[in-house]
Each structure stands twice: as C-alpha cells, then as structure tokens.
Amino acid sequence: MARANGKVILLGEHAVVYGVPAIAAGIERGVLASAQPADSSSLRIGERYARAADESELGRAFAALLAALDAPRLAVQACLELPPGSGLGASAALGVAIARAVLSASGCEPDAARVQAAAAAWEGVYHGNPSGIDAAAAAHDGCLWFDRQSGPQPIVLRRDLVLAIGLADPPASTKLMVEGVARLRERRPEVVDKALEGIRALVANAKLCLEAGDLPGLGSLMNYNQMLLSGLFVSTEGIERCCALARDAGALGAKLTGAGGGGAVIALCDGTAQAILAAWQGAGIDCFGSSVRARAAEVSVAK
Numbered sequence: 001m002a003r004a005n006g007k008v009i010l011l012g013e014h015a016v017v018y019g020v021p022a023i024a025a026g027i028e029r030g031v032l033a034s035a036q037p038a039d040s041s042s043l044r045i046g047e048r049y050a051r052a053a054d055e056s057e058l059g060r061a062f063a064a065l066l067a068a069l070d071a072p073r074l075a076v077q078a079c080l081e082l083p084p085g086s087g088l089g090a091s092a093a094l095g096v097a098i099a100r101a102v103l104s105a106s107g108c109e110p111d112a113a114r115v116q117a118a119a120a121a122w123e124g125v126y127h128g129n130p131s132g133i134d135a136a137a138a139a140h141d142g143c144l145w146f147d148r149q150s151g152p153q154p155i156v157l158r159r160d161l162v163l164a165i166g167l168a169d170p171p172a173s174t175k176l177m178v179e180g181v182a183r184l185r186e187r188r189p190e191v192v193d194k195a196l197e198g199i200r201a202l203v204a205n206a207k208l209c210l211e212a213g214d215l216p217g218l219g220s221l222m223n224y225n226q227m228l229l230s231g232l233f234v235s236t237e238g239i240e241r242c243c244a245l246a247r248d249a250g251a252l253g254a255k256l257t258g259a260g261g262g263g264a265v266i267a268l269c270d271g272t273a274q275a276i277l278a279a280w281q282g283a284g285i286d287c288f289g290s291s292v293r294a295r296a297a298e299v300s301v302a303k
C-alpha cells in the first residue's frame with residue numbers, strides 16, 4: 001500500500017505562486033493507494049470512479065498522471081483520510097500516493113523525481129498554475145521551506161509544533177481562488193505586490209523562529225500573514241471567526257491554510273491543542289490536532 005501526507009501551509013500560500021517562499025508541514029492524515037494490473041486503466045476513490053479515457057476531471061487527471069509515468073494498464077484504488085478541497089493538500093496527496101502505487105505495481109522504484117513529475121501532471125488538471133508546494137509536502141515528512149525556483153528544503157525545528165486544525169467553512173476551489181488573486185493583481189498590481197513582499201518578510205522571519213524555537217514569535221507572524229491574506233480577499237467570515245475563537249482560547253497564532261475561500265484554519269498551540277479544540281467543538285467546528293516533531297521530523301495526529 002502506498003501513502004502520502006496531507007499538509008498545512010504555516011505561512012506563504014498564494015504568494016508562493018508568484019515565486020515567494022512558503023513554509024509547509026506534512027500531517028499524518030493523508031491518502032492510501034494501491035494498484036493492480038487490469039484490462040483498462042481505472043481509478044476508484046471511495047464512491048468516485050473514473051476511467052483514464054473518460055472526459056471527467058478525475059479521468060483527465062488520472063490519464064495525465066499515467067502518461068507522465070508511461071504506465072501499463074492498472075486498476076487503482078485510493079482512500080482519503082482528509083476532507084477534500086479544504087487546504088489540507090488532499091488533491092496533491094492523491095497524486096503522490098497514486099503515482100507511488102502505480103510505480104510499485106509497474107515494478108519500478110518509487111523514484112522521487114518521477115513521483116513529483118506525475119503529481120505535477122495530476123495537479124495541473126485541477127489547478128491551472130500549481131506552485132508545487134502541495135506535492136512537495138505530500139512527498140516529504142516534517143517542515144519544508146519551498147520556493148518555485150529551488151523546490152523543497154527541510155527546516156530543522158528547535159521545538160515540536162502542536163497544531164489545531166479546524167474546518168471553518170465548506171471547501172472552495174483552489175483553481176478559482178488562485179485565479180481570483182491573479183485577477184486582483186491585474187487590476188491592482190501595487191496592492192497585491194505590496195502584500196506579496198510583506199508575506200516574503202513574514203516567511204523569512206518564520207524560518208528563523210522555527211529554527212530558534214520561538215513559538216510566540218511564529219504565532220504573531222501567522223496572525224500577520226492572516227491579515228495580508230484577508231487583504232487578498234481569500235478569507236471568509238467563517239475563517240475569521242475560527243481564528244478569533246482559537247486566539248481567545250490561547251492559540252499563539254491562527255490563520256487559514258491553503259487557498260482559502262473556505263476550508264481549514266490552523267492554530268499554533270502553546271503546549272496542547274485541547275483548549276482550542278474544545279472551543280471549536282463548542283462552536284460546532286469539526287477539528288483535530290496534529291504535531292510536527294522537532295527531532296525525527298515525524299508527524300502524529302490525535303482526534
């Protein structure tokens with residue numbers, strides 16, 4: 001059985017599309033996939049089914065992935081442990097897990113560069129201009145610095161990160177949210193470029209905080225990042241409310257993660273996620289905790 005991580009973006013989403021660095025961390029919830037030789041290529045993800053030759057988005061993404069791997073005919077099954085479209089990297093995790101399963105069923109080594117290329121082909125169907133951060137985080141454990149020019153670099157954490165992840169609002173389309181920022185940039189380049197430069201400075205400082213174990217500093221930078229994302233019109237009332245509840249319950253920082261327009265909020269916790277998860281549950285927000293460990297750069301999840 002092949003696997004891939006879901007992810008959170010600690011800082012830098014949207015800006016990363018324009019070449020600004022971002023910081024992501026893998027979470028343990030992700031995707032499992034397996035593949036067997038078959039007469040024709042097909043993909044089943046829970047209730048969803050597509051053939052590689054069909055015209056559905058899923059069918060086209062699957063066909064693009066198989067073509068990138070020059071794969072034989074395979075029946076692939078995948079199981080999602082993440083809510084799709086919520087900024088937790090479900091789509092990229094599917095691409096990475098399916099690519100790994102396809103390579104293994106084809107008798108090939110799960111070569112990292114081939115997996116990345118296949119996941120990029122998959123992502124390209126869903127999302128016109130993917131930065132690649134989701135696919136990189138899906139394929140690596142721990143915390144990553146990512147930019148479009150140099151790709152992923154591991155960040156060595158001084159302290160564990162304890163995160164609370166809340167599903168603030170129904171999911172939104174990453175493609176539409178990225179297109180919305182692109183349109184805003186065409187109309188108001190000076191406003192968007194200023195926000196992008198602000199995010200660049202926050203991300204650079206966040207790396208120093210992660211390396212020094214300065215979690216209050218990291219939390220403040222996440223709060224500023226949320227303000228700049230609101231200025232790009234990718235936040236929602238539900239996201240703002242979820243962030244406010246987390247901060248009131250003691251979070252060091254809180255922000256949306258991923259494309260926004262709905263989906264998930266992450267809160268950086270001071271030691272334990274309990275108070276924040278309780279506050280969210282009290283407000284009817286579906287949530288779970290996740291840790292990114294400093295030592296082994298491993299991840300663990302608790303409901």
Ligand code: PMV
Pocket residue numbers: 012013014015016017085086087088089129130131132133134174178257258259260
């Ligand atoms: O797929 P999501 O919702 O986790 O968003 C990915 C992050 C963006 O920066 C918004 C898009 C990208 O390709 O980097």
